Amino acid sequence: xxxxxxxxxxxxxxxxxxxxxxxxxxxxxxxxxxxxxxxxxxxxxxxxxxxxxxxxxxxxxxxxxxxxxxxxxxxxxxxxxxxxxxxxxxxxxxxxxxxxxxxxxxxxxxxxxxxxxxxxxxxxxxxxxxxxxxxxxxxxxxxxxxxxxxxxxxxxxxxxxxxxxxxxxxxxxxxxxxxxxxxxxxxxxxxxxxxxxxxxxxxxxxxxxxxxxxxxxxx
Amino acid sequence: xxxxxxxxxxxxxxxxxxxxxxxxxxxxxxxxxxxxxxxxxxxxxxxxxxxxxxxxxxxxxxxxxxxxxxxxxxxxxxxxxxxxxxxxxxxxxxxxxxxxxxxxxxxxxxxxxxxxxxxxxxxxxxxxxxxxxxxxxxxxxxxxxxxxxxxxxxxxxxxxxxxxxxxxxxxxxxxxxxxxxxxxxxxxxxxxxxxxxxxxxxxxxxxxxxxxxxxxxxxxxxxxxxxxxxxxxxxxxxxxxxxxxxxxxxxxxxxxxxxxxxxxxxxxxxxxxxxxxxxxxxxxxxxxxxxxxxxxxxxxxxxxxxxxxxxxxxxxxxxxxxxxxxxxxxxxxxxxxxxxxxxxxxxxxxxxxxxxxxxxxxxxxxxxxxxxxxxxxxxxxxxxxxxxxxxxxxxxxxxxxxxxxxxxxxxxxxxxxxxxxxxxxxxxxxxxxxxxxxxxxxxxxxxxxxxxxxxxxxxxxxxxxxxxxxxxxxxxxxxxxxxxxxxxxxxxxxxxxxxxxxxxxxxxxxxxxxxxxxxxxxxxxxxxxxxxxxxxxxxxxxxx
Numbered sequence: 001x002x003x004x005x006x007x008x009x010x011x012x013x014x015x016x017x018x019x020x021x022x023x024x025x026x027x028x029x030x031x032x033x034x035x036x037x038x039x040x041x042x043x044x045x046x047x048x049x050x051x052x053x054x055x056x057x058x059x060x061x062x063x064x065x066x067x068x069x070x071x072x073x074x075x076x077x078x079x080x081x082x083x084x085x086x087x088x089x090x091x092x093x094x095x096x097x098x099x100x101x102x103x104x105x106x107x108x109x110x111x112x113x114x115x116x117x118x119x120x121x122x123x124x125x126x127x128x129x130x131x132x133x134x135x136x137x138x139x140x141x142x143x144x145x146x147x148x149x150x151x152x153x154x155x156x157x158x159x160x161x162x163x164x165x166x167x168x169x170x171x172x173x174x175x176x177x178x179x180x181x182x183x184x185x186x187x188x189x190x191x192x193x194x195x196x197x198x199x200x201x202x203x204x205x206x207x208x209x210x211x212x213x214x215x216x217x218x219x
Numbered sequence: 220x221x222x223x224x225x226x227x228x229x230x231x232x233x234x235x236x237x238x239x240x241x242x243x244x245x246x247x248x249x250x251x252x253x254x255x256x257x258x259x260x261x262x263x264x265x266x267x268x269x270x271x272x273x274x275x276x277x278x279x280x281x282x283x284x285x286x287x288x289x290x291x292x293x294x295x296x297x298x299x300x301x302x303x304x305x306x307x308x309x310x311x312x313x314x315x316x317x318x319x320x321x322x323x324x325x326x327x328x329x330x331x332x333x334x335x336x337x338x339x340x341x342x343x344x345x346x347x348x349x350x351x352x353x354x355x356x357x358x359x360x361x362x363x364x365x366x367x368x369x370x371x372x373x374x375x376x377x378x379x380x381x382x383x384x385x386x387x388x389x390x391x392x393x394x395x396x397x398x399x400x401x402x403x404x405x406x407x408x409x410x411x412x413x414x415x416x417x418x419x420x421x422x423x424x425x426x427x428x429x430x431x432x433x434x435x436x437x438x439x440x441x442x443x444x445x446x447x448x449x450x451x452x453x454x455x456x457x458x459x460x461x462x463x464x465x466x467x468x469x470x471x472x473x474x475x476x477x478x479x480x481x482x483x484x485x486x487x488x489x490x491x492x493x494x495x496x497x498x499x500x501x502x503x504x505x506x507x508x509x510x511x512x513x514x515x516x517x518x519x520x521x522x523x524x525x526x527x528x529x530x531x532x533x534x535x536x537x538x539x540x541x542x543x544x545x546x547x548x549x550x551x552x553x554x555x556x557x558x559x560x561x562x563x564x565x566x567x568x569x570x571x572x573x574x575x576x577x578x579x580x581x582x583x584x585x586x587x588x589x590x591x592x593x594x595x596x597x598x599x600x601x602x603x604x605x606x607x608x609x610x611x612x613x614x615x616x617x618x619x620x621x622x623x624x625x626x627x628x629x630x631x632x633x634x635x636x637x638x639x640x641x642x643x644x645x646x647x648x649x650x651x652x653x654x655x656x657x658x659x660x661x662x663x664x665x666x667x668x669x670x671x672x673x674x675x676x677x678x679x680x681x682x683x684x685x686x687x688x689x690x691x692x693x694x695x696x697x698x699x700x701x702x703x704x705x706x707x708x709x710x711x712x713x714x715x716x717x718x719x720x721x722x723x724x725x726x727x728x729x730x731x732x733x734x735x736x737x738x739x740x741x742x743x744x745x746x747x748x749x750x751x752x753x754x755x756x757x758x759x760x761x762x763x
Binding site: 096165184 | 274276280302303305306314316321322326329330331335336337338339342343346364559562564584585588591593595599600601603613614617644658659
């Protein structure tokens with residue numbers, strides 16, 4: 001419906017709102033709104049999986065803030081982290097990285113920069129699978145690599161092959177891209193991206209509403 | 220240079236930056252659009268290096284020292300960038316995962332067309348055409364990383380097809396594919412060749428690649444050892460080329476047949492020479508007699524469910540000391556999942572696994588690793604020490620079972636003394652595999668489990684591995700091999716477990732299993748050349 005750039009600008013607006021909100025009840029409301037959006041997008045299951053990883057981090061962050069300041073600030077810090085990362089989760093769940101990259105190229109970003117950004121997202125799960133395969137290969141030799149203090153001294157058994165293979169993969173990727181014309185001048189795009197009136201209206205309405213909310217309520 | 224000649228190589232010598240001597244020497248070669256050219260030779264002979272000169276990756280991407288010239292459609296590659304040649308000579312590399320860098324199949328195909336600077340209408344037309352030609356229209360919105368090995372190769376070929384190149388070069392495309400996927404890729408390549416696209420196939424598995432080729436070039440120690448008609452070349456193949464000549468060609472050469480047979484089926488009209496098969500093929504292993512012996516592994520009604528799907532269903536078998544069994548089946552049959560259960564990387568949903576009589580359900584992986592030595596397909600996943608010697612000692616040191624004498628014995632057995640001080644990552648493919656197998660055996664496990672040990676490996680490696688496994692077997696080692704390389708499986712294991720869709724379809728002698736066409740079809744496998752010829756030359760009433 002919207003151009004990827006519009007979605008990015010709206011995401012940044014919402015992120016700004018969250019970052020500037022101080023009241024925990026408002027942060028909760030902002031986060032709940034996002035969760036409703038994620039349910040509508042049909043992304044609840046992956047979101048819950050992702051949340052399971054995020055919650056310990058948010059608790060740690062909130063705990064440290066509470067310890068150094070006060071309880072309310074600690075709560076707000078934990079809620080802010082949850083809500084801001086949820087905003088970006090929603091953005092990436094609704095926007096193909098290639099669409100984002102290509103639309104930014106239309107806005108003047110050099111293609112190689114946009115491509116590196118999208119390829120990094122594409123290869124994150126590939127590296128994740130590689131890490132799992134390495135962990136299993138080492139476990140099969142009796143080397144414990146499950147999370148925990150005892151496994152800490154064994155981490156070179158994971159990190160060394162992972163690093164070396166990541167470099168090898170980067171080399172192979174560069175070679176494959178070269179062989180498919182990456183970097184050739186005069187590139188065209190299958191999809192054309194336009195910021196239509198609707199997009200501009202959405203951006204203005206989004207940023208305007210956030211300015212109002214911040215001015216009169218959330219702080 | 221004639222009109223159909225696309226690639227001309229003249230006096231090419233090339234040396235990589237980090238090597239002390241040239242990989243290619245004095246290569247002269249012309250490739251035309253009419254060629255279905257098979258470039259073959261043992262691992263490390265220089266095949267892949269030669270292919271990388273065809274589109275300018277050598278010297279532009281790799282550097283190094285290049286003398287002589289390579290011309291593509293009359294233009295010297297040295298004076299042209301890779302991106303200027305990519306739509307004339309298109310290349311598929313060995314590892315598909317690193318070449319698929321887009322989110323969907325159609326974006327993968329569109330990438331090259333956008334690089335070419337085509338207008339949107341032309342991009343759409345060529346996208347649809349390539350999807351149809353490769354027969355992958357149904358996959359257009361799928362993430363390429365989630366596809367099977369064969370599908371990934373089809374996507375890569377489609378991405379190149381869309382560019383309408385004059386020649387497509389493929390570097391070992393069959394290395395990790397099962398027979399059904401190989402057939403799918405071969406059909407597409409033959410179609411393309413019939414439509415006027417030149418094909419250059421780099422492959423050392425001749426039985427899979429030679430039947431479709433119109434020309435063969437053998438690279439031996441960096442030089443062209445032979446160039447010409449496949450039948451003539453394969454009929455006079457030198458043994459020191461390190462190639463396994465397909466059985467049909469060996470029979471044809473032995474009997475002086477003209478025209479030379481291309482496939483086993485071409486030998487149908489020849490009077491039977493049953494003793495010739497014994498003379499040409501290695502002796503097959505006998506099933507091991509294991510009366511009253513305690514099994515090393517006892518798998519009892521093993522079931523595995525993952526995410527609501529049945530991955531393994533009711534698998535039962537026993538493996539005895541001194542026995543070697545091969546688990547055979549197509550990609551996705553559940554073979555590797557079965558191996559993962561043996562070492563506890565996966566736990567049974569139902570059923571039991573006993574190793575030396577002990578139920579493994581509650582034994583941690585670190586303890587199971589003492590009894591099961593598992594070598595995965597990719598040895599790079601395990602290397603993290605600075606030398607081969609240290610790498611092999613990792614397992615015993617971690618498990619607290621160091622045994623210097625045994626490590627030295629393994630070093631000798633796997634011919635690793637010469638590389639013991641070298642970094643494992645710097646070794647060649649076959650050497651890395653040998654280090655991984657020696658590591659798996661370093662803790663003196665009861666069972667040695669090998670996952671696709673021959674994938675991407677040449678004839679010499681396969682022959683040497685067979686000899687090694689026989690030695691281990693003679694010492695009482697229980698061995699289980701997972702593979703879809705049936706020729707290796709029949710020469711190594713006297714007993715097969717045939718798997719498909721997570722089920723054990725058959726457990727028995729290879730010839731009995733292959734004699735059931737229904738079973739083989741359900742498993743998505745093809746019988747071996749030796750088996751087919753044996754059947755062909757046997758009187759009808761005595762066929763298995």
